[in-house]
Amino acid sequence: MCKSRVIMRFIKYNNPDVASVAPSARLGGRFARTDIENEIDWLFGAALNGIAGSELGGQFPVDLYEDKDNSYVRAELPGVTRDAISVEIVDGSLSIQASRKDKTGEVENTVSFNRLVSIPDDVQADKVSAAYENGILTVTLPRTEKSKPKKISVSVN
Amino acid sequence: MSFFNALIPAFNGASAEGEAIPTRRPQYHVTETDAAYSLTVNLPGVAKEGLEVTDEGGELRITGKRALTLPENAAVLHRESSDAAFELVLTHDNTIDSEKIGAELKDGVLRLTLAKAESAKPRKISIG
Numbered sequence: 433m434c435k436s437r438v439i440m441r442f443i444k445y446n447n448p449d450v451a452s453v454a455p456s457a458r459l460g461g462r463f464a465r466t467d468i469e470n471e472i473d474w475l476f477g478a479a480l481n482g483i484a485g486s487e488l489g490g491q492f493p494v495d496l497y498e499d500k501d502n503s504y505v506r507a508e509l510p511g512v513t514r515d516a517i518s519v520e521i522v523d524g525s526l527s528i529q530a531s532r533k534d535k536t537g538e539v540e541n542t543v544s545f546n547r548l549v550s551i552p553d554d555v556q557a558d559k560v561s562a563a564y565e566n567g568i569l570t571v572t573l574p575r576t577e578k579s580k581p582k583k584i585s586v587s588v589n
Numbered sequence: 590m591s592f593f594n595a596l597i598p599a600f601n602g603a604s605a606e607g608e609a610i611p612t613r614r615p616q617y618h619v620t621e622t623d624a625a626y627s628l629t630v631n632l633p634g635v636a637k638e639g640l641e642v643t644d645e646g647g648e649l650r651i652t653g654k655r656a657l658t659l660p661e662n663a664a665v666l667h668r669e670s671s672d673a674a675f676e677l678v679l680t681h682d683n684t685i686d687s688e689k690i691g692a693e694l695k696d697g698v699l700r701l702t703l704a705k706a707e708s709a710k711p712r713k714i715s716i717g
Contacts, residue, residue, distance in 0.1 A: 493669035493670045494667070494669055494670075495665065495667065495668050495669060495670050496665070496666040496667040496668075497659060497663045497664060497665045497666055497667075498663065498664055498666060499660045499661070499662050499663040499664070500662065502660075504660075504663070506657075506670070508633040508634065508670055508697075509633070509697075510631040510632065510633040510696060510697035510698045511631065511695070511696050511697060511698035512696065564696070566633065566634055566635060566636050566656070566696065566697045567631070567632070567633035567634060567635075567696045567697015567698060568633055568634050568657065568697065
């Protein structure tokens with residue numbers, strides 16, 4: 433298995449209004465959503481944003497999940513060049529950019545993808561890591577210590 | 590029940606073996622040269638172990654099971670991807686040489702080279 437580490441780049445953006453924050457998928461918002469609701473949202477989102485047709489670039493499907501230590505952003509980016517994957521934290525959002533070279537005979541086209549995902553405020557930006565395997569990019573965002581749930585014991589007299 | 594099954598195939602759903610599992614069609618494109626067709630299929634999340642390519646009776650079938658795992662006790666906050674396996678069935682008129690199918694899976698992209706059968710290759714007919 434080739435699990436290569438993607439070199440992280442943290443470059444401050446000069447132009448913050450590149451692409452809108454696509455679906456308002458905010459990691460912080462903790463709603464108990466049902467699968468069917470997600471499914472319907474996805475269908476509409478896919479139809480409107482062209483997620484399903486990432487053949488031509490632009491949007492690509494993203495999953496957000498978390499466990500007790502980390503938040504994760506997982507993106508479907510089949511066939512992109514590892515060197516061309518750029519993961520940055522820009523003003524509290526995670527920016528994912530990638531490109532793929534499509535070669536048809538002699539003609540070579542470069543298809544580029546980008547997406548901005550809102551992430552929680554308590555992410556340790558300097559400890560973010562990413563891995564690319566089987567066409568899936570997984571970004572691990574460790575949360576700061578203090579935001580982890582703490583057990584408080586209260587003595588009752 | 591068999592009457593209903595015949596009338597409304599959907600009735601058959603759960604009972605038919607293998608058919609109950611929903612699959613989806615991956616993105617793909619085909620290009621052609623004189624010697625071969627090349628087929629590129631996007632299969633994000635599919636590892637070598639989950640991939641199956643068969644060519645039988647003029648039907649090229651590609652199935653890819655997704656090997657995505659979540660860490661233990663992880664809570665999903667937003668989901669756009671699907672766990673459904675990929676399935677692509679393409680029919681051809683047997684003008685490809687089944688023995689000479691080359692396959693390469695890299696970074697979630699499958700590239701198949703389907704060599705044309707000798708009879709299907711363009712021939713130059715010399716006029717005497």
